[in-house]
Amino acid sequence: MLRDGVTVEIASDLDQVQVLGLYRAVGWIAYTEQPDVLQAALAGSSRIVVAREGGALIGLARVISDGASIAYLQDVLVHPRHQRRGLGAALVRSALEPYAEVRQKVLLTDDQPAQQAFYEHLGYQEISKTASGSLRAFVRFDR
Numbered sequence: 001m002l003r004d005g006v007t008v009e010i011a012s013d014l015d016q017v018q019v020l021g022l023y024r025a026v027g028w029i030a031y032t033e034q035p036d037v038l039q040a041a042l043a044g045s046s047r048i049v050v051a052r053e054g055g056a057l058i059g060l061a062r063v064i065s066d067g068a069s070i071a072y073l074q075d076v077l078v079h080p081r082h083q084r085r086g087l088g089a090a091l092v093r094s095a096l097e098p099y100a101e102v103r104q105k106v107l108l109t110d111d112q113p114a115q116q117a118f119y120e121h122l123g124y125q126e127i128s129k130t131a132s133g134s135l136r137a138f139v140r141f142d143r
């Protein structure tokens with residue numbers, strides 16, 4: 001139990017309607033316009049944790065990992081009505097719990113101050129600011 005009846009737990013039996021509602025609430029239409037892709041993405045994730053209040057789904061985070069060398073944090077979302085109460089951070093910590101020994105933790109996110117503050121709060125650094133300064137990140141979008 002996190003606070004006031006809010007729980008963070010490993011996802012089981014995710015209700016697709018609730019999931020779509022949560023993704024819609026944060027405006028992630030790239031997912032909600034392709035529910036089959038979202039369903040497959042969730043099914044293929046290494047670990048998904050959810051936040052619930054009563055029966056309602058109010059947050060979700062998921063990780064894709066080989067369990068040894070890399071843990072990729074793919075989605076973190078908290079329903080707008082529940083933001084800025086520590087839930088996003090609790091979801092990320094719980095999602096990454098089994099990967100404490102995995103050195104390389106990476107993610108892509110929007111270029112917005114809120115996301116920057118959130119991930120810096122969690123110990124992530126922009127790649128250009130890493131200690132060695134000799135890393136480069138590449139991405140390719142095929143659609």
Ligand SMILES: CC(C)(COP(=O)(O)OP(=O)(O)OC[C@H]1O[C@@H](n2cnc3c(N)ncnc32)[C@H](O)[C@@H]1OP(=O)(O)O)[C@@H](O)C(=O)NCCC(=O)NCCS
Pocket residue numbers: 026074075076077078079082083084085086087088089090108109110113114115117118119121
């Ligand atoms: C990003 C997101 C997951 C953060 O969830 P949250 O529950 O509001 O975050 P937390 O309350 O755990 O915030 C932890 C810390 O991150 C920082 N932070 C989070 N949101 C912030 C914001 N909007 N502005 C500035 N700092 C912010 C703060 O340092 C905060 O600590 P504080 O409240 O004690 O100051 C949430 O805003 C969200 O779902 N956004 C839409 C989806 C998204 O962009 N996801 C991330 C990209 S994958």
